[in-house]
Amino acid sequence: DVKVTQSSRYLVKRTGEKVFLECVQDMDHENMFWYRQDPGLGLRLIYFSYDVKMKEKGDIPEGYSVSREKKERFSLILESASTNQTSMYLCASSTTAASSPLHFGNGTRLTVT
Amino acid sequence: AQSVSQHNHHVILSEAASLELGCNYSYGGTVNLFWYVQYPGQHLQLLLKYFSGDPLVKGIKGFEAEFIKSKFSFNLRKPSVQWSDTAEYFCAVTASGGSYIPTFGRGTSLIVHP
Numbered sequence: 001d002v003k004v005t006q007s008s009r010y011l012v013k014r015t016g017e018k019v020f021l022e023c024v025q026d027m028d029h030e031n032m033f034w035y036r037q038d039p040g041l042g043l044r045l046i047y048f049s050y051d052v053k054m055k056e057k058g059d060i061p062e063g064y065s066v067s068r069e070k071k072e073r074f075s076l077i078l079e080s081a082s083t084n085q086t087s088m089y090l091c092a093s094s095t096t097a098a099s100s101p102l103h104f105g106n107g108t109r110l111t112v113t
Numbered sequence: 114a115q116s117v118s119q120h121n122h123h124v125i126l127s128e129a130a131s132l133e134l135g136c137n138y139s140y141g142g143t144v145n146l147f148w149y150v151q152y153p154g155q156h157l158q159l160l161l162k163y164f165s166g167d168p169l170v171k172g173i174k175g176f177e178a179e180f181i182k183s184k185f186s187f188n189l190r191k192p193s194v195q196w197s198d199t200a201e202y203f204c205a206v207t208a209s210g211g212s213y214i215p216t217f218g219r220g221t222s223l224i225v226h227p
Contacts, residue, residue: 104157
């Protein structure tokens with residue numbers, strides 16, 4: 001069974017801090033994704049990666065960056081956290097097939113004060 | 114680019130009631146369609162998917178969905194809901210032969226009263 005592990009379930013950070021959210025998958029999937037989930041807005045794609053060191057912007061990349069140095073690990077970085085980045089962050093992975101479903105982690109609930 | 118519309122944002126039912134959640138997509142080509150479920154406090158997980166063949170697909174926990182190509186729809190159904198079906202449900206689509214990046218609907222929150 002595919003496992004996607006996000007390093008923190010809850011995080012509280014201060015405005016202006018640099019924040020790292022880590023995600024690891026154990027199924028050798030090529031694709032990895034970062035979404036944020038907000039009530040009434042569903043899932044919005046921040047960034048995705050289709051290979052090591054490769055990344056593409058999603059729908060809402062502003063204020064975020066990502067890093068993928070190893071195939072199994074995909075990090076989301078908030079360069080300078082702001083209160084409007086308070087949200088649930090979901091990591092997911094999949095194979096390259098368009099028919100392949102996403103496998104999600106448990107999510108990280110980030111609060112920026 | 115494809116888009117997904119889920120018409121019902123909040124649904125409240127009593128146990129044993131029938132459920133149908135609407136999902137429409139906009140894309141002119143061949144698609145792959147998914148329903149995901151997020152139970153309270155748990156991660157999003159796949160409920161069922163369609164990519165070819167029989168347009169009526171069955172998933173876990175008694176759920177099914179029907180792909181109607183002419184209506185660009187992929188509605189989720191369950192004949193008799195249980196309290197444990199209380200969850201958020203998301204419809205998603207990817208384009209066959211195109212981007213593997215799914216487009217999600219905004220989700221439907223289902224509450225089932227015992």
